[in-house]
Amino acid sequence: xxxxxxxxxxxxxxxxxxxxxxxxxxxxxxxxxxxxxxxxxxxxxxxxxxxxxxxxxxxxxxxxxxxxxxxxxxxxxxxxxxxxxxxxxxxxxxxxxxxxxxxxxxxxxxxxxxxxxxxxxxxxxxxxxxxxxxxxxxxxxxxxxxxxxxxxxxxxxxxxxxxxxxxxxxxxxxxxxxxxxxxxxxxxxxxxxxxxxxxxxxxxxxxxxxxxxxxxxxxxxxxxxxxxxxxxxxxxxxxxxxxxxxxxxxxxxxxxxxxxxxxxxxxxxxxxxxxxxxxxxxxxxxxxxxxxxxxxxxxxxxxxxxxxxxxxxxxxxxxxxxxxxxxxxxxxxxxxxxxxxxxxxxxxxxxx
Amino acid sequence: xxxxxxxxxxxxxxxxxxxxxxxxxxxxxxxxxxxxxxxxxxxxxxxxxxxxxxxxxxxxxxxxxxxxxxxxxxxxxxxxxxxxxxxxxxxxxxxxxxxxxxxxxxxxxxxxxxxxxxxxxxxxxxxxxxxxxxxxxxxxxxxxxxxxxxxxxxxxxxxxxxxxxxxxxxxxxxxxxxxxxxxxxxxxxxxxxxxxxxxxxxxxxxxxxxxxxxxxxxxxxxxxxxxxxxxxxxxxxxxxxxxxxxxxxxxxxxxxxxxxxxxxxxxxxxxxxxxxxxxxxxxxxxxxxxxxxxxxxxxxxxxxxxxxxxxxxxxxxxxxxxxxxxxxxxxx
Numbered sequence: 001x002x003x004x005x006x007x008x009x010x011x012x013x014x015x016x017x018x019x020x021x022x023x024x025x026x027x028x029x030x031x032x033x034x035x036x037x038x039x040x041x042x043x044x045x046x047x048x049x050x051x052x053x054x055x056x057x058x059x060x061x062x063x064x065x066x067x068x069x070x071x072x073x074x075x076x077x078x079x080x081x082x083x084x085x086x087x088x089x090x091x092x093x094x095x096x097x098x099x100x101x102x103x104x105x106x107x108x109x110x111x112x113x114x115x116x117x118x119x120x121x122x123x124x125x126x127x128x129x130x131x132x133x134x135x136x137x138x139x140x141x142x143x144x145x146x147x148x149x150x151x152x153x154x155x156x157x158x159x160x161x162x163x164x165x166x167x168x169x170x171x172x173x174x175x176x177x178x179x180x181x182x183x184x185x186x187x188x189x190x191x192x193x194x195x196x197x198x199x200x201x202x203x204x205x206x207x208x209x210x211x212x213x214x215x216x217x218x219x220x221x222x223x224x225x226x227x228x229x230x231x232x233x234x235x236x237x238x239x240x241x242x243x244x245x246x247x248x249x250x251x252x253x254x255x256x257x258x259x260x261x262x263x264x265x266x267x268x269x270x271x272x273x274x275x276x277x278x279x280x281x282x283x284x285x286x287x288x289x290x291x292x293x294x295x296x297x298x299x300x301x302x303x304x305x306x307x308x309x310x311x312x313x314x315x316x317x318x319x320x321x322x323x324x325x326x327x328x329x330x331x332x333x334x335x336x337x338x339x340x341x342x343x344x345x346x347x348x349x350x351x352x
Numbered sequence: 353x354x355x356x357x358x359x360x361x362x363x364x365x366x367x368x369x370x371x372x373x374x375x376x377x378x379x380x381x382x383x384x385x386x387x388x389x390x391x392x393x394x395x396x397x398x399x400x401x402x403x404x405x406x407x408x409x410x411x412x413x414x415x416x417x418x419x420x421x422x423x424x425x426x427x428x429x430x431x432x433x434x435x436x437x438x439x440x441x442x443x444x445x446x447x448x449x450x451x452x453x454x455x456x457x458x459x460x461x462x463x464x465x466x467x468x469x470x471x472x473x474x475x476x477x478x479x480x481x482x483x484x485x486x487x488x489x490x491x492x493x494x495x496x497x498x499x500x501x502x503x504x505x506x507x508x509x510x511x512x513x514x515x516x517x518x519x520x521x522x523x524x525x526x527x528x529x530x531x532x533x534x535x536x537x538x539x540x541x542x543x544x545x546x547x548x549x550x551x552x553x554x555x556x557x558x559x560x561x562x563x564x565x566x567x568x569x570x571x572x573x574x575x576x577x578x579x580x581x582x583x584x585x586x587x588x589x590x591x592x593x594x595x596x597x598x599x600x601x602x603x604x605x606x607x608x609x610x611x612x613x614x615x616x617x618x619x620x621x622x623x624x625x626x627x628x629x630x631x632x633x634x635x636x637x638x639x640x641x642x643x644x645x646x647x648x649x650x651x652x653x654x655x656x657x658x659x660x661x662x663x664x665x666x667x668x669x670x671x672x673x674x675x676x677x678x679x680x681x682x683x684x
Contacts, residue, residue: 073539183627184397213396213566213628218610218621240539243569243612247621270614284544286569288611290592293573298545302509 023202023234024062024085029094031055031080035307052306054080056258057094059333062202067228067235069249069266071242071281075303076255082204082238086118087111098202116146119195123207125187129179136175139163139194146198162193165230167223185216189223196231206238221248243285246270251339254278257306257314260333264340272351274342277315279350313344321346353424358528358560359385359408364421366400366407375631377403377416379584382658385528390554390561392571392592394607395581396628404581405532405564409442410435426527444474447521451533453513457505463516464501467491470523490519494549511542515549522557532564547574568611572596580604583629583639586658590665600667603640638670646671 032051042049055077062068072078083089085096087103096103098118106114119142122128129138139159143150150158163171166189179187188208195203208224209217225248227233239245245252246266253263254275262275273279276299283296299318304310310317316326323346331343336351344350353360366378378400385391395401407418410430423430430441442448450456457466467487471478478486488498494515505513514534521529531550535543551574553559565571571578571592578595580588580603588601599605609622626643629635635642641651651670658668 073541185627214568214607215396215610215624216627217612218623221621222623241612242540243614246614247612247619280541282614284540285614286540286544286547286567286573287615288568288572288596288608288613289615290572290575290596292615294544298541298548302511302542303539 021063021065022061023064023099024236025095025097026058026060026081026085027095027097029055029058029081029084029096030092031077031084031089032092050307053258053309054306055084055091056309058255058258058260059094060253060260060263062234062236063251064201064234065232066250067237067248069245069252070236070238070255071240071245071252072255073240073281073303075257075306077258077306078238078240078255079206081255082120082206082236085202085236086115086120086204088120113146116142116198117200118202118204119198119200121188121191121195121203121205121208123210125184125191125211126179128191129187131179134176134178135163135168135182135190138179138190139197142194143197158197159193162197165196165227166190166193167219168193185212185220188212188220192223192227196227199231201232202234202236204236204238207240208237209244210239210241217244224248241285242270242282254281257303257309259314260341260343261315262340262342262344263333264337264342268337268340272340274336274340274347274350275315275344276319276321276350321349353427356386357384357424358387358426359562360422360424361385361404361408362422362424364404364407364423365419366403366412366416367419369415369417370632372632376584376634377631378407379634380420381581381584381586383579383586383589385560385562386577387560388554388558389576390550390563390574392575392578393562393564393581394566394568394571394578396566396607398628398631399581400584400631401564401581402532405448405530405562408528408530408562409446409448410438411442411448440474443470443521443526444524445526446528446530447524447526449514449517449521449529449531449534451536453510453517453537454505456517457513459505462502462504463491463496463508464488466516466520467501467523470520474524487519487523490522491516494519494522509542510538511546514538514546518549518553522553522559525557526559528560528562530562530564533566534563535570536565536567543570550574568608580607583634584631585639585668586666587640587669588665588667590667594662594665598665600661600665600672601640601669602644602646602671604667606643606645638668 031054033054035050035052058081070078070081084091136159139162140155143155143158160171163174168174168189209220212220237249249266252266252269254261256277262269262278270282273282280299283294284298301318312327312329313331316322326345331345333341333343336342336347361381361383364378364381365376368375368377381404393401406412412418464487468483471483471486491501492498496512496515535546538546550561554561563575575592578592579586582603588595588604599608606622606624610624612621629639637653638651638656641647656668656670656673658666661667661672
């Protein structure tokens with residue numbers, strides 16, 4: 001597909017995207033963060049600046065109306081992907097196409113207008129909320145920016161509607177409260193409400209329930225699923241917790257050291273993990289049942305440095321089924337079974 | 353005290369003085385820790401589990417103080433010990449590992465110095481060379497290579513720092529290790545390895561471990577027995593298989609059902625209504641009664657006793673306490 005250069009081309013692309021049902025298409029995305037080095041080191045390196053390869057060539061699509069899970073450990077690059085999808089970070093290379101629109105082709109003003117269609121929810125609601133704004137002001141703020149044709153009374157009405165949609169009832173009793181006056185679970189509901197006021201299509205949820213207690217988590221997850229139906233949302237659900245992902249995601253992608261290991265329908269990936277890393281990750285999740293204690297050994301070593309990642313397959317130094325060529329040939333993401341993609345030379349063996 | 357009990361907490365109460373009044377973070381809690389076991393202590397934020405863990409070492413300062421109860425550790429009541437003798441117990445006999453190892457380690461001290469300093473503080477007679485050899489052997493056992501001991505904490509990964517914390521506790525042949533959310537900042541694979549290590553150490557060193565965590569899965573994975581706290585009270589204590597397989601307290605039942613389980617085929621999580629109460633004004637009677645699906649009239653007024661339901665399986669719930677009902681009818 002040709003790179004859209006003008007708005008006309010963009011509209012044409014929108015048509016095809018709608019047909020295939022893809023809301024977001026990520027193509028060969030890279031993000032390298034340069035490492036700060038001293039003057040002497042920069043001379044010795046002859047201008048070559050080392051970089052953390054946080055995301056190093058990642059491609060996937062998010063279909064309209066699905067919950068797409070992105071899992072991995074700290075440093076896998078999953079949160080960086082989330083920020084790149086929203087263009088909160090500029091990619092080093094590659095493209096993000098949202099509803100047929102190449103984000104990198106947009107002028108700042110066009111990007112700003114597009115933002116009402118994509119919103120984000122982070123892990124820590126207290127850090128995402130302005131402590132000096134009331135609940136009402138917080139939720140109303142995006143509407144003031146993006147929905148300028150509404151009157152003040154209409155805006156207030158919308159805020160009240162959203163507040164009760166996120167389960168803050170009666171909404172009047174919360175409208176004038178400050179973030180410190182409500183509980184952690186309620187704060188995350190406010191963050192969700194603020195994200196929803198502009199009626200977005202995509203919500204990037206980066207560990208949205210990681211801070212909440214067990215009983216609150218179940219309620220928040222349930223709310224997120226209800227809102228998805230009510231507001232026709234598509235979620236990019238970023239998480240380190242595969243047990244939680246199981247309850248919400250339609251498809252799941254697993255990242256390791258800036259690369260995609262495996263993408264597939266959640267049920268299939270959980271039942272038949274085709275990548276040794278996915279398998280270890282699933283095995284490591286503690287099961288809340290003492291009759292199912294883990295017996296399998298965990299991969300040796302720790303996640304390597306993302307400045308000088310291992311050659312070939314990045315998982316090879318820790319992989320139980322690695323062979324000689326794994327340290328040389330980088331495995332590409334291939335379709336092992338319908339819809340189920342894996343980046344491993346010997347995935348077939350694992351499935352036997 | 354029976355020989356198999358290492359630490360017996362009797363009717364412990366810990367209060368925080370706040371501007372709004374005294375808050376009882378731990379309220380009349382009794383708990384036995386048996387020799388050589390891993391006891392999992394679970395509960396949600398604010399239930400008092402960490403306060404209890406600190407109280408076992410009398411580590412409270414500032415607004416917190418122990419206002420009642422006995423702390424029988426290895427045959428003596430630590431509450432009767434003068435406070436200036438507590439440092440000899442801490443570290444030497446009871447070790448503690450916290451959630452964030454970076455805040456527990458001195459950023460400008462090498463790992464080896466951390467270890468040898470700890471040994472020297474409690475055993476001044478040990479020679480430098482002997483302390484060094486002991487530190488090196490111990491670190492090696494915990495999977496930290498000898499040459500890495502000359503590094504600083506920031507040069508190590510989170511999992512390695514947590515192993516350093518454990519080695520600090522083991523350097524003095526601690527009898528009881530209190531681990532407060534030791535794996536919460538770790539990734540799942542690192543967590544799994546850390547839990548493997550804990551179990552190995554338990555067997556090798558005959559270590560007794562109190563594992564305080566909000567992660568129900570972790571407890572199911574490694575604990576021998578489980579204690580569940582709710583709103584500053586002990587809700588249930590029992591063998592891990594009994595508590596998970598046949599939980600007695602309705603709070604435990606709800607909590608276990610709301611934990612995501614990667615193995616089960618179910619796609620719905622149980623949603624417990626309401627939220628834990630404020631400890632400034634805890635509910636009357638049983639503290640769980642406003643959220644309890646089996647609430648009875650008596651639960652509003654009468655506080656349940658913490659007593660055995662079957663054998664060693666204890667719970668504080670009036671559903672199992674016929675005596676409680678009788679008592680109320682007598683009073684009424």
